[in-house]
Amino acid sequence: MSEATVLCVDPDDGPDGPRARLAAESELSVVWSDSVAAARQQLQETDIDCLVTEYDLPDGTGLDLVRYVRDRAQDIGCILYTAADRETVTEGLEAPLVVEYLHREGPAAADRLAALVTVTAQRRTQTAYPLPVDESARLATLTGLDLGSDALAAALDRVTELAVRHFDLDRASVNIVAESTQEVLACTGPDLPSMPREQSICTYAILDEGVTVVEDTAADPRFTDNETLAAHDIRFYAGAPLRTDAGLPVGTLCVYDAEPRTFSDEEAGYLQLLAASAVEWFEVYGRLAGHEAAAAGGDR
Numbered sequence: 689m690s691e692a693t694v695l696c697v698d699p700d701d702g703p704d705g706p707r708a709r710l711a712a713e714s715e716l717s718v719v720w721s722d723s724v725a726a727a728r729q730q731l732q733e734t735d736i737d738c739l740v741t742e743y744d745l746p747d748g749t750g751l752d753l754v755r756y757v758r759d760r761a762q763d764i765g766c767i768l769y770t771a772a773d774r775e776t777v778t779e780g781l782e783a784p785l786v787v788e789y790l791h792r793e794g795p796a797a798a799d800r801l802a803a804l805v806t807v808t809a810q811r812r813t814q815t816a817y818p819l820p821v822d823e824s825a826r827l828a829t830l831t832g833l834d835l836g837s838d839a840l841a842a843a844l845d846r847v848t849e850l851a852v853r854h855f856d857l858d859r860a861s862v863n864i865v866a867e868s869t870q871e872v873l874a875c876t877g878p879d880l881p882s883m884p885r886e887q888s889i890c891t892y893a894i895l896d897e898g899v900t901v902v903e904d905t906a907a908d909p910r911f912t913d914n915e916t917l918a919a920h921d922i923r924f925y926a927g928a929p930l931r932t933d934a935g936l937p938v939g940t941l942c943v944y945d946a947e948p949r950t951f952s953d954e955e956a957g958y959l960q961l962l963a964a965s966a967v968e969w970f971e972v973y974g975r976l977a978g979h980e981a982a983a984a985g986g987d988r
Contacts (some may be wrong), residue, residue, distance in 0.1 A: 691717040692809035697741035724748035738809035743770035765808030775824040840973040844874030864939040887916040893927035894937035899956035904948035921946045928963035
C-alpha cells in the first residue's frame with residue numbers, strides 16, 4: 689500500500705503537535721503549513737489525500753481551508769483538530785460542511801487523530817459527517833431528553849409499525865443522531881444496530897427541512913461503499929427529521945427497503961406526520977418523567 693499524503697495546517701509546529709504525531713505513522717507522508725495562504729499555495733503544488741487543520745489560523749480559519757479543498761475535490765478527508773470548542777466552530781457557518789471534528793485536548797486525542805487520518809487518507813473518501821450549523825444546541829437538547837422509558841419505546845414501536853404497514857416496506861425505525869453515533873430507539877422489521885454517525889444516512893437527513901429520499905443507495909456516491917447499509921440490505925431510504933419545538937433535529941423517523949423505489953410527495957407528507965407524532969411522544973414522556981421526579985423530591 690502506497691503512502692498517503694496529509695497536509696497538516698497548524699501555527700504551532702512543536703514536537704507534541706499533530707505534524708510530529710502523524711509523521712510517526714509509516715503509511716503517511718506529511719506536509720505542513722502554518723496559515724491559510726501557505727496551505728492554499730501548498731494545495732496548488734501537492735496532491736493530498738487528507739487535510740488536518742487547526743481552526744484558529746493567523747489569516748483565517750480551518751473552515752476556510754475546508755471550503756477551498758471541497759471546491760477542488762469532494763472526496764478528500766477534512767479533519768478539524770482544534771482547541772476551539774464545537775460551538776465556536778459552528779458559529780456563523782452558513783451551510784453544512786462534511787468535516788470531522790476532534791478536540792485536541794480530549795483523551796488520547798493524538799492517537800485518535802492518527803488512527804482517523806490513516807483510515808481517511810488511505811480510503812481517499814471523507815469518513816466524517818456533515819456538521820449542522822446548530823450542532824451544539826442540538827446536542828444539548830438531545831442530552832435533556834428522557835429517552836430511556838419502556839413506555840416511550842412501546843409508543844415509538846407503534847409509530848414504526850404504522851409506517852411499515854402504510855408504506856408496505858421492509859422496516860421502519862426511530863433513530864437518534866448522537867454526537868458520534870446513530871442509536872435506534874424503536875424498530876419494526878429486521879433489527880438495525882447502533883452505527884457510527886459517518887455510516888448513517890440519517891446524519892444527512894437531519895440537515896433537511898423535509899424528507900430525505902435516497903431511491904437507490906448503491907447509485908448515490910455518498911453511500912455506494914457503505915458497508916453497514918450493504919450488510920443490512922438497505923437499498924432504499926426515506927427519513928423525516930424529528931424536530932423539537934425549537935426546530936432542532938434530534939433524529940429521524942425512517943423507512944427502508946431491500947430494493948430501490950420511488951417515494952411520492954404524498955408519501956413524504958405522511959412520513960412527516962408520523963415523525964411529528966414520534967416527537968409528541970418524546971414530549972409526553974418527558975413531562976411525565978419531570979412530574980415523577982418532582983413527586984419523588986416532594987416525598988423526601
